[in-house]
Amino acid sequence: SIGGILVFDVTNRESFDNVQKWHNEIQGYACDKIEMVIVGNKIDLEERREVKTEEGKKFAQKYGFDYFETSAKTGENVDAVFESMASKVLSKIGSGDLDPSQEIYGI
Numbered sequence: 001s002i003g004g005i006l007v008f009d010v011t012n013r014e015s016f017d018n019v020q021k022w023h024n025e026i027q028g029y030a031c032d033k034i035e036m037v038i039v040g041n042k043i044d045l046e047e048r049r050e051v052k053t054e055e056g057k058k059f060a061q062k063y064g065f066d067y068f069e070t071s072a073k074t075g076e077n078v079d080a081v082f083e084s085m086a087s088k089v090l091s092k093i094g095s096g097d098l099d100p101s102q103e104i105y106g107i
Helices: 013-017 019-027 043-048 053-063 078-095
Strands: 003-009 035-041 066-069
Touching: 003 013, 003 019, 003 078, 013 019, 013 053, 019 035, 019 053, 035 053, 035 078, 053 066, 066 078
Parallel strands: 003 035, 035 066
Antiparallel strands: none
């Protein structure tokens, strides 16, 4: 894969704690130039939040990934996640870092 989106539930601490494990697993299957985005979902349930925005940002920054918070229920920021991923992948193709005609990639 050349792109991945790791999503966790901001109302569930365990799902955030698992992001590190999921990241490590993806590294075993992805190409060396993988683009990743970390997403904290369910921000419409703010009163039940267990993971602070700063925690998600800190994790993403540690690896140089973008961080978004979304609500699948309301649609807030969902488009921004996919637009960011598409932009990153297209930028790598445009710069010649990736050549999809020569290799098999997935997102």
